[in-house]
Amino acid sequence: MNYLFCLSIFLSPMFLFASDTVFVKTFGDQYENQGENIMYTSDEHYVLVGSTYANDSRKSDAYIIKLDTNFNKVWSLAYGSEQLEVAKSVVETELGNYLIVGYTNSTISAGYDVYVLCLDSDGQFLWEHNYGGSDWDFGNDIIKRHDNTYLICGETFSYGNGASDMYLLNIDEFGAIISEQTFGGIGEDAAYQMIEGSDSSCYVVGKTFTLFDTTNIGVIKLDTDNNLVWERTIGGAGLDVGNGIFQAANGDLLISGSSNSYQLRTDLNIQIYRTDTALNEIWTFEAGNASPITNQSINFDDEALCIVERANGDIISGGYTVTYGFGGENVAFTNLTSSGSFIPGPSPYSGSPDERLKRGVVVNDSYIFIGTTEAEGQGNADIIIMYFDTVSDDMIYVAENISDTILLATSIDDINILSTESVLIFPNPASIDNLSYVVSEEVNLIGYKVYSASGQMLNEYNFSSSNEGRIQLQKTATLSNVIIIEFLFDGGNKVIKKVILQ
Numbered sequence: 195m196n197y198l199f200c201l202s203i204f205l206s207p208m209f210l211f212a213s214d215t216v217f218v219k220t221f222g223d224q225y226e227n228q229g230e231n232i233m234y235t236s237d238e239h240y241v242l243v244g245s246t247y248a249n250d251s252r253k254s255d256a257y258i259i260k261l262d263t264n265f266n267k268v269w270s271l272a273y274g275s276e277q278l279e280v281a282k283s284v285v286e287t288e289l290g291n292y293l294i295v296g297y298t299n300s301t302i303s304a305g306y307d308v309y310v311l312c313l314d315s316d317g318q319f320l321w322e323h324n325y326g327g328s329d330w331d332f333g334n335d336i337i338k339r340h341d342n343t344y345l346i347c348g349e350t351f352s353y354g355n356g357a358s359d360m361y362l363l364n365i366d367e368f369g370a371i372i373s374e375q376t377f378g379g380i381g382e383d384a385a386y387q388m389i390e391g392s393d394s395s396c397y398v399v400g401k402t403f404t405l406f407d408t409t410n411i412g413v414i415k416l417d418t419d420n421n422l423v424w425e426r427t428i429g430g431a432g433l434d435v436g437n438g439i440f441q442a443a444n445g446d447l448l449i450s451g452s453s454n455s456y457q458l459r460t461d462l463n464i465q466i467y468r469t470d471t472a473l474n475e476i477w478t479f480e481a482g483n484a485s486p487i488t489n490q491s492i493n494f495d496d497e498a499l500c501i502v503e504r505a506n507g508d509i510i511s512g513g514y515t516v517t518y519g520f521g522g523e524n525v526a527f528t529n530l531t532s533s534g535s536f537i538p539g540p541s542p543y544s545g546s547p548d549e550r551l552k553r554g555v556v557v558n559d560s561y562i563f564i565g566t567t568e569a570e571g572q573g574n575a576d577i578i579i580m581y582f583d584t585v586s587d588d589m590i591y592v593a594e595n596i597s598d599t600i601l602l603a604t605s606i607d608d609i610n611i612l613s614t615e616s617v618l619i620f621p622n623p624a625s626i627d628n629l630s631y632v633v634s635e636e637v638n639l640i641g642y643k644v645y646s647a648s649g650q651m652l653n654e655y656n657f658s659s660s661n662e663g664r665i666q667l668q669k670t671a672t673l674s675n676v677i678i679i680e681f682l683f684d685g686g687n688k689v690i691k692k693v694i695l696q
Contacts, residue, residue: 214584218593219265220567222246222576227257227598229577231283231335231553232564236290237315238263242564243281243294244577246272256281256296256311257577259598265579269317270598275300279309283335283553287367288342289645289678289690290315295333295346298324308333308348308361310369320690323369327352331361335387339364340394340418343372347398349384350376360385360400360412364420367678368692377414377425379403385414387438387500391471392445394418399436399449402427411436411451413473426473430455434465438500438553442532443507445471450498450511456480462495464528466511477534483517498528499552505559507532510585512551512563523548525565525578529585537585549578559583570595616689617681619665623694629665631681638684645678652677665693 221227226247233241239260246257255274258281262268273279281296291314298309307324308331314320325331329351336346343364350361359378362385365371377383381403388398395417402412402425410429413436417423428434432455440448447469452462463482469475482496499513508531515526529537551565560583567578570593618632633639641656644667655666665679675696681689 215582215592217265217581218570218578219581220570220576220578220593220595221259221267221270221598222573222596223598224573226254226574227576228254228280228566229552229564229579230281230296232555232562232579233284233286233292234555234557234562235260235286235315239268240265240562241284241286241292242577242579243284243296244564244566245280245296253278255279256294256309258284258292258294258311258313258317259577260315260317265581267596267598271313271317273311273319273322274298279311281309281311282333285336285338285344287312287338287344289367289680291320291367293336293344295336295348297332297348300324305330305351307331308346308363310336310346310365312369314688318687320688321369325363325371326350330358332384333361333363334385337388337390337396339390339396339420342367345388345396345420347385347388347400349400354378354383356380356383356403358382358384360398360402360414362398362416362420366692368690370692373420375420375422377412377422381409383412385412386436389439389441391441395423396420397439397441397447399439399451401435408432408434408455410434411449411467413439413447413449415471424472428467428469428473428475429453432456432460433462435462437498437513438511440501440503442468442503446476447471447473448501448503448509450501450513452495452497453480457482461517462497464496464498464511464513464515464526466498466501466509466528466530466534468509468532468534479528479530479534479536481528482515495523496526497550499550500554500563502554502556502561504556504561508537508585510554510561512554512565514548514550523550525549525551525567525580527551527585551578551580616683617691619679619691619693623696625696626667626669629667629693630663631665631679632662633681633683637687639681640684641682643680643682645680646676 229244242259245254255272256279259270260268277300279298294311307326312320331350333348346363354376359376362375364373385400398414410427415423434453436451438450449467453465466479483494496515497513498511501511511528514523549567551563554563644653
């Protein structure tokens with residue numbers, strides 16, 4: 195028998211923290227806002243990413259929110275062009291900045307491009323880059339690799355073998371491309387999420403079109419240098435998609451997805467797999483509508499979009515359900531033991547469509563999920579986060595809706611951020627005793643910091659005003675052939691430069 199429990203949210207003025215409480219919060223304005231991913235930061239805060247529509251048009255901006263440990267807003271920012279920008283994932287860098295990945299159609303002639311936005315921990319703009327070819331290209335996830343580079347996965351229609359391919363892009367802290375790779379066959383392939391394995395390998399999950407005219411869950415393993423180890427698939431004769439991946443404490447892979455391969459319907463069912471690191475199946479769990487087809491025009495899709503492991507080895511997958519909801523899509527969790535047995539949870543709470551969860555994180559044995567709700571909040575749709583630390587069948591749901599006044603910035607000038615051209619470094623490459631800088635006359639430099647490529651601060655210099663001079667470097671054991679210089683200006687502005695030492 196297949197089981198699932200789903201949660202729909204109600205509004206309450208109460209604010210409770212109890213062991214059997216699901217804490218819910220929404221963020222947004224009067225228009226449409228989408229939640230895509232959440233990250234726990236080194237300063238014990240949370241960064242949420244998604245998109246916001248500033249008006250009733252279909253042009254969106256990347257929407258980034260930073261919350262404190264109690265999920266109160268520290269700052270929020272909408273950044274983009276006059277076209278469309280969507281943020282899908284975020285990672286913290288060695289320097290404490292945030293790399294946000296998604297996609298944009300700001301270069302109209304090229305369709306969509308992978309979009310990477312870099313902000314500092316206060317939300318100030320540092321840089322942005324577009325990547326891709328002449329067709330459509332999308333960024334879906336970004337992770338930090340063991341060598342302090344950053345790997346992006348997504349989908350490309352510009353490169354590869356088929357209609358679309360899995361797209362992997364390796365960049366450094368400043369967006370310079372290290373390598374590009376595509377994987378796929380003759381049909382449509384895409385990569386949706388990645389993890390770095392305990393052995394510093396990398397696992398990528400998504401979908402792949404097979405030779406048998408079906409779509410299967412596609413999984414790729416890369417070695418420590420991002421070289422391909424293997425490409426493998428999971429699935430049946432229908433449509434199977436891998437949405438999320440997580441490595442369990444014992445090294446096994448946990449994969450969340452959706453499938454219509456195993457029942458006589460075209461609707462999607464929740465599909466969860468546990469495999470070893472070679473993708474050999476240990477068990478699988480399915481939940482959804484297993485009844486015979488009655489009216490194929492009615493959609494009863496159920497999907498597991500993300501998955502995490504609890505401290506005791508149990509598993510929680512987040513997504514949405516139509517089968518077990520109250521009309522439209524309702525937030526759904528699937529709770530399993532480490533061996534794949536169902537764990538009973540709270541009864542569904544009646545609510546309005548539509549809601550779904552996209553990603554989740556585990557922080558200090560607590561579980562935080564992010565998604566989108568049309569049932570609660572201020573506008574047509576809002577970002578929703580759900581927090582809890584236990585699962586039981588008598589949980590209390592407590593919700594708070596936050597009306598967010600979103601700072602909308604459509605250009606660097608709008609948020610008073612300096613262009614990288616404000617600072618000139620020369621020569622570059624340089625020797626340790628021959629590196630100089632000049633900054634433009636319109637700005638006032640108050641100091642700079644020197645970091646190693648791994649993020650360790652080597653030197654710090656502060657002064658009242660000096661718009662040109664020589665960079666002071668000392669030869670130490672930690673000084674490598676690549677250094678990062680952060681120039682600090684009045685008003686909290688900054689410019690970051692990378693220098694190669696000879």
